[in-house]
Amino acid sequence: MKTMNTAHQACKAVxxxxxxxLAAAAITTLLASSPAMTWxxxxxxxxQVGASLPVAQFDIGAMPAANTxxxxxxxxSVLVGEELRTLHSKVRVPSRTGAIPGRIAQWxxxxxxxxxxxxxxxx
Amino acid sequence: xxxATASADKAGRVSVLVDNERRDLLxxxxxxxxxxxxxxxxxxxxxxxxxxxxxQTLSSSHLIEADALAMGALSTHRxxxxxxxxxGPVVSRVKEYLFEVPHAVGGIEVFGGSTTVxxxxxxxxxxxxxxxxxxxxxxxxxxxxxxxxxxxxxxxARKEHPNAxxxxxxxxxxxxxxxxxxxxxxxxxxxxxxxxxxxxxxxxKGRAHFVFYSVEGEHxxxxxxxxxxxxATGDLRE
Numbered sequence: 001m002k003t004m005n006t007a008h009q010a011c012k013a014v015x016x017x018x019x020x021x022l023a024a025a026a027i028t029t030l031l032a033s034s035p036a037m038t039w040x041x042x043x044x045x046x047x048q049v050g051a052s053l054p055v056a057q058f059d060i061g062a063m064p065a066a067n068t069x070x071x072x073x074x075x076x077s078v079l080v081g082e083e084l085r086t087l088h089s090k091v092r093v094p095s096r097t098g099a100i101p102g103r104i105a106q107w108x109x110x111x112x113x114x115x116x117x118x119x120x121x122x123x
Numbered sequence: 124x125x126x127a128t129a130s131a132d133k134a135g136r137v138s139v140l141v142d143n144e145r146r147d148l149l150x151x152x153x154x155x156x157x158x159x160x161x162x163x164x165x166x167x168x169x170x171x172x173x174x175x176x177x178x179q180t181l182s183s184s185h186l187i188e189a190d191a192l193a194m195g196a197l198s199t200h201r202x203x204x205x206x207x208x209x210x211g212p213v214v215s216r217v218k219e220y221l222f223e224v225p226h227a228v229g230g231i232e233v234f235g236g237s238t239t240v241x242x243x244x245x246x247x248x249x250x251x252x253x254x255x256x257x258x259x260x261x262x263x264x265x266x267x268x269x270x271x272x273x274x275x276x277x278x279x280a281r282k283e284h285p286n287a288x289x290x291x292x293x294x295x296x297x298x299x300x301x302x303x304x305x306x307x308x309x310x311x312x313x314x315x316x317x318x319x320x321x322x323x324x325x326x327x328k329g330r331a332h333f334v335f336y337s338v339e340g341e342h343x344x345x346x347x348x349x350x351x352x353x354x355a356t357g358d359l360r361e
Contacts, residue, residue, distance in 0.1 A: 055261040060304040072139040075150035
């Protein structure tokens with residue numbers, strides 16, 4: 001009987017610990033999802049009839065080439081990190097490509113595609 | 124010297140694909156993405172922290188705006204690879220952990236707009252892709268005012284699609300569903316419509332499409348995406 005009681009107590013202790021762990025996990029999840037709650041709060045106004053929201057303005061259409069260059073080189077840098085930036089300072093960029101020195105060295109239209117589609121690579 | 128050569132190889136295999144019309148930018152690190160043989164697997168938790176760091180860097184570099192991401196709607200996927208040792212069983216394991224975040228304006232998701240970061244199982248970034256336009260508040264400060272409730276639009280969607288399962292998605296800017304900037308700029312009530320049919324006593328689900336109802340007028344025609352092609356002949360293969 002005593003053994004059973006001890007086992008029961010041990011079981012309760014485990015359950016208590018498990019509850020604590022679950023509670024801690026719930027709090028962590030709540031903290032992790034707090035940005036979503038902020039978003040939900042922002043959406044809330046338009047969920048009611050009569051509520052209003054400012055109209056958005058989308059930048060639709062082809063992006064200017066300079067912006068494309070800037071974004072493409074930025075993404076490439078993020079992808080490969082610091083190591084590549086050091087290397088890039090040593091890269092000689094052929095002037096005919098018109099590329100940003102030390103950044104992306106090739107820029108060519110893909111065959112059969114419009115000018116707005118292009119591929120660039122690091123030299 | 125060897126490190127410099129390895130670094131040069133790495134640099135040579137980075138490519139960025141751009142489709143300006145769709146605002147689609149895909150940057151791939153070939154040296155990482157083509158790694159099918161490494162034994163390491165950092166796991167989903169570590170991959171998530173690599174993703175968080177990448178978003179932080181993209182944001183601080185002004186390549187994406189952190190408040191234009193619906194982080195609460197982050198979805199995670201795994202790209203698997205199958206392999207088999209000679210004579211052995213087929214084993215699948217993770218190649219990349221994919222983290223996809225929808226784009227949002229003021230907390231409302233932009234339909235079709237997202238940023239996806241692929242973290243290779245080795246813990247390195249394999250690719251980053253972002254699709255969708257940059258959005259700002261309209262210069263004339265005009266407003267969208269809801270005149271039709273979400274419940275009424277849900278009822279309308281079910282009534283107009285009696286032989287389908289209708290899944291409510293909430294409000295969405297219907298960017299991918301229209302090439303009209305003015306239409307894309309006003310959020311609509313979005314639904315996924317899955318056609319249902321009975322074939323030999325079994326329920327069969329058809330290809331889903333999306334409908335977007337205006338919240339500003341109950342008789343406004345919905346946007347539908349993708350649109351059915353009336354000239355489609357189907358798959359002619361036997």
